[in-house]
Amino acid sequence: MQFITMLSPARLLFLCSLFFASFAITGTAHANEMSLQQAMSELSGAKAQGQVGEKSNGYLGVVNDAAQAHMIVNLINDARRSEYARIAEQNNIAVADVEAMAGKRAIERTPAGQYIQLDGEWVVKR
Numbered sequence: 001m002q003f004i005t006m007l008s009p010a011r012l013l014f015l016c017s018l019f020f021a022s023f024a025i026t027g028t029a030h031a032n033e034m035s036l037q038q039a040m041s042e043l044s045g046a047k048a049q050g051q052v053g054e055k056s057n058g059y060l061g062v063v064n065d066a067a068q069a070h071m072i073v074n075l076i077n078d079a080r081r082s083e084y085a086r087i088a089e090q091n092n093i094a095v096a097d098v099e100a101m102a103g104k105r106a107i108e109r110t111p112a113g114q115y116i117q118l119d120g121e122w123v124v125k126r
Contacts, residue, residue: 034068039075046072053115053122058084058102063115063122 034042043060046052051069055061059080060073084102088095107116107125116125 034071036075039072042072047114054106054110055117056103058099
């Protein structure tokens with residue numbers, strides 16, 4: 001408390017503004033974050049809107065550049081990567097084999113009208 005009384009009113013005001021500005025910046029950063037659960041809830045909508053698609057390597061890709069699409073793809077791909085590694089270890093096979101099988105299955109299960117990546121190109125599945 002003695003430290004505060006030694007500060008001039010101008011310095012005290014400056015320090016208070018920095019303190020409250022840090023809350024505003026932190027609050028904004030948290031507002032832009034998404035949990036894995038939220039990403040999974042948003043995935044079907046992002047696919048239906050053509051923002052996200054399935055790739056043959058077992059991962060999602062961003063079709064149309066949007067910040068939310070990138071968040072969804074990054075979170076879900078991280079979860080998939082962990083799961084593929086767990087499955088590969090459990091079955092004593094290469095992660096690449098699990099990724100390929102998962103990619104094939106994901107593309108097969110993708111409904112018509114949504115994007116899939118074939119030979120590096122995004123196409124609408126028919």
